[in-house]
Amino acid sequence: MSDTKTAPVGDSRNEGNASSEWPLWEVFVRPRAGLDHKHCGSLHAxxxxxxxxxxxxxxxxxxxxxxxxxxxxxxxxxxxxxxKAMLFDPMEDKVYRHPTFYVLPDAVDHM
Known part of the structure; x- marks a missing residue:
């Protein structure tokens, strides 16, 4: 057994030594079934x-x-x-993508 000990992640002795730091992970949580996962933070693991x-x-x-x-x-x-302009602005001139030209029946009132 070796006498060499390594400092835990977050210990000031490891600061500046990227090779000894665990990778960063982004965390997404779904609060309830049927809802989207939401980004809630990051952690090292x-x-x-x-x-x-x-x-x-x-x-x-x-x-x-x-x-x-x-x-x-x-x-x-x-x-x-x-x-942003290159990726998203071309969509604004495509008015047919917006449902303003359609008349919805009364039975579909949630849209």
Whole structure:
């Protein structure tokens, strides 16, 4: 058995040493069946199983969730806010995508 000990994650002795830090995971919780998962925070964990366990303990302590998703942050790819015009503005000139030209029957009053 080795006498070498490593400092736990979050210990000041590990600051600045990225190789010793666990990966960052994003946590999504579904509050009730039928609702969407909502991003509720991030945490560091060694693997996916540990991330799910820690997410359950940290974000659903009061049993407010029915499902937990964890995604390693390095696997998330997002658009650049500077590309907003290129990605989203072309949709505004397509008026046929908006339901303003349709008359809904009275039976469909929830739309």
């Amino acid at each position: 060694a693997d996916a199983a540990m991330a799910v366990q820690l997410a359950r303990e940290v974000y659903t302590r009061r049993q407010e969730g029915t499902s937990v998703w964890v995604v390693q942050s390095s696997h998330i790819h997002a658009s650049d806010p500077g590309d």
